[in-house]
Amino acid sequence: MGETIRITGRDPRKDYRYAVYEHKLVTEDGLSYIRSFIVLKNQYGVIVRFTRLHNYTGAYNNRTARPLASDANARMHYICMMLNYILIDNYEVYRIDHVFKVTKGMLVAFFTDYAMGTKADGGHRGSESVENCIHSVTLFFVKLSWKYGGYVAMKRNELYRETQGYDHSGRLVKRSVPDFEIRYVPEEKEIFRDIPTKVFKILMNLALRYAPDIAFAMGLQAFAGLRPGEVMNVRQEGSPKGNGIIFTYLDGRLIRADIDLTHEYAMRSDGVGCGKIKKERRQGVYPPFLEAFQQLYESHKAFLATQTFEADYCPMFVNANGMAMTYGNYYARFQYLVDTYLRPLLLEHSDPECRIYGQMLCENKLAPHSLRHWFSVQLALRGETIDQLQFWRGDRSPESALVYLQNKGDLVRELAKTNELLASFLMEEGALWHGKD
Known part of the structure; x- marks a missing residue:
């Protein structure tokens, strides 16, 4: 051998x-x-x-x-x-x-x-x-x-x-x-990934204002549960490989949106990998988030209209060179948004809970995966079962989703105060959709 x-x-x-x-x-x-x-x-x-x-x-x-x-x-x-x-x-x-x-x-x-x-x-x-x-x-x-x-x-x-x-x-x-019983030392430091809903709303508005290239990427995680690497595999509607997003309307009203992750395609002419699809599938947007998702998408289309990109690949997210973003690009842009805009704003915020969270960001690094965590928490708080969590999260097995149900009581106590409705959150802070600053 x-x-x-x-x-x-x-x-x-x-x-x-x-x-x-x-x-x-x-x-x-x-x-x-x-x-x-x-x-x-x-x-x-x-x-x-x-x-x-x-x-x-x-x-x-x-x-x-x-x-x-x-x-x-x-x-x-x-x-x-x-x-x-x-x-x-x-x-x-x-x-x-x-x-x-x-x-x-x-x-x-x-x-x-x-x-x-x-x-x-x-x-x-x-x-x-x-x-x-x-x-x-x-x-x-x-x-x-x-x-x-x-x-x-x-x-x-x-x-x-x-x-x-x-x-x-x-x-x-x-x-x-x-047939092994191995002892291990439990991890002492937990991953920092909790985002109160009020902070999430501020973060999304800041993304639209200061990082429009990744705002919709963040929405794909927060409203459809995609992993960061999977987000970088999403194609535009006019892609030669098929529409990356499929919208379904009834009487002029959006009733469904699906992201095509059924195949992992090359996204750039230089062969550089952008991210991995953990589970190949068509992933639906969680219905209560459809309106916010559609608003983000329309904003992103307006942004793409000002950008150049490789027409043979039609990536949804492009870097400064007009090529598909990689996970590394996305991660760096997200960190820049948090460090440059979110944390300073929270530290000076009138809400004491926001100020405390800003202090926590001084000691912990917030990564894009936190948006998928926020999505999972929202599903658990809305009473979804383990099968439904597994479906909406795009998991192969129910173990990951089970954690959220096991800790649901704690989630309710911690997040109930900030579990605000999303229908109009993108309209706040200055009518961003009309380009006003």
Whole structure:
């Protein structure tokens, strides 16, 4: 398989690292996708060997047909960490030179080190990261064992155990879970992402005034729950690849708006990636937010009419060079808006709650993902069920949405005072729609 490191003479084993190599491809009709491989690199970062280990990540398990864009990149990073830990960094301890020889005890040591170790910023990894690592590596060895049988030291019955539980419909089901119990240090610092509705309204008005290039991008997150990378994949209505947004009217009244995220296309002529679509789909705008969404969209169309862009791609969001924005561009513009306009305004605001939040922005960084969080909070406060949250958020599984329902009582207490209606919020602060300052 090419996964053995054998070196004669001096053993410069630590000069080599397993790593993930990404190769970006574009089909003739413009579909963009990435293929990831597990490779071996030397001390200069040069690939010296391609392996076949990417075949055993378990992506789309037991499926004969896979979506073009499917890629197990995230799982591969955990697998590479395990390979480096056992075969290279701790070779003096384990003395094995092939992945087939890895034992369960070695995996326990790796998982424990991963869970108890610190990140580059000095913080500890969260439970979700530890769980993902264990699941990814365990499935990897199950796939190896299934393919190579007796050559692999570990068997499936060592790696999994059967349990019973209830699914989200209340049915009793059997599940196979990794047979490991690893302790971890809980993260002490939570991600700063809460935005009171009154602050959200101020932020959106500031975006329209000072950052019109990203105001609608922020609206796609706040009113349709898109992730920042997904926003950068949205196309204009006149795109050669099909309308990026589809509006449905009844008797002249907008009743539905959908964002086309069914395929990840190349968005720029230079091949630079703009962002990833986590779940390919057509994502609807949450109905109570349709009016505000439409207002933002009309404003953005007026802005685009003053810009140049690549007509072959028709990106919804363009940078100063007329090319599609990347997630990095969006993130930087959002930070500029918060640091230059939002925080100073809040610190001098007449409302004491706004002043307190402005002080919090002096100590915490507010990222674009906070807008999707605000969207999720609004859904929970409006009584949406876990299935509905999963649908409107565009999640693959219900776990992320469940967090909002579990904490709904706290959300109600914290945000009820600022849960204002959105119908006219864009009309405030000086009739922005008419270009008055």
